[in-house]
Amino acid sequence: MGRYKSMNFTLHVINETLRLSNAMPGLFRKAVKDIPVKGNTIPTGWTILLVTHALHLTSNTFKDHLEFNPWRWKDLDSLVISKNFMPFGGGLRQCAGAEFSRAYLSTFLHVWLTKYRWTTIIKGARISGGPMLAFGDGTHIKFSEKKN
Template identity: 50%
Template sequence: VLTLFGYDGLKKMLPQAELTANKRLELWSNQESVELKDATASMIFDLTAKKLISHDPEKSSENLRDNFVAFIQGLISFPFNIPGTAYHKCLQGREKAMKMLRNMLQERRKNPRKNPSDFFDYVIEEIQKEGTILTEEIALDLMFVLLFASFETTSLALTLAIKFLSDDPAVLKRLTEEHETILRNREDADSGLTWEEYKSMTYTFQFINETARLANIVPAIFRKALIDIKFKDYTIPAGWAVMVCPPAVHLNPDKYEDPLRFNPSRWEESKSNNASKHFMAFGGGMR
């Protein structure tokens, strides 16, 4: 996964992401209205699916994303597995999505590529290695989770980002000025976004962090205590499940002044954009 979405992978992916975003913006500009959450989810899913499994919805006879949507809509529902219920549709959506992914993987194994270019290629390489712990079922489960997490959380964050911008003209003005400055400094105004330009977007990153902090896209993170953990006057026994609640940190007035206020400038003094014990927008680990 890091091969595709790590530092080098993201640098290569930047032009494709920009092209996809520009095409969708042009499409939306010709519509009377846009259901933003659904539209951004569709854009991100298509981009991620193409990168991970080379899936092209225009060439597929089945709609992979529809199955994920059915899964999401019934993910938190009363567990009645009866036709017509949200829970039943959720199970059916996952089953159909897994079947499509399994067929894609098996087809790729029959006709492998010479040069790995997506996740399936790397999975096939790993499965064929001696002593590997990766099985086809584990790989398919991982693929399902990656596709689900990538488009659902990011589309929610983007939708809320637009909401915050529409409510705060001053932030929109400053963000616009930063991007217009980048455009003015280009030798070729029509050239695509470069990695250096992307990394220079100081206020943009502050805006993203503040959006993620207030959005609390992942309201709970579950972990397992591997050993007994002492916390104040309590002991969390080894083997117990632990639920971490990021909003409790992100909205803590001891950590963030006026925590309910949308204020990207609060990140000016921050030395890191990565996850920490005070900022875990999408969970722990590198983002």
């Protein structure tokens, strides 16, 4: 199962897709101590919502942050990634299925790209990017098996 990790570019595409359109709009955490923020204090015990979409789209971390660019992951420092990219949560509270999801997506993309062709039709081209990517007027994809 670990062989998918050698598919570097595929993993970059997956990371970039998760960065731009994460299925999880936010992470809930509880303040375990008072947290000072710009002259205010978040009291111990309060619930905090970390909006990962906002974290993933900061121009301070990701140059041309609204552009789909899988190549950016090649040169990003692992410390920068660990503090600014958390599509599956982080630390001890990371989703237990994170690695399975990456392995599954890597396998899916490999089969899809090597065995099939597709044509995408986006009606009206209304794409919106709130906390999640949405196609307002729908998207249609036609699949066909590649001929050998």
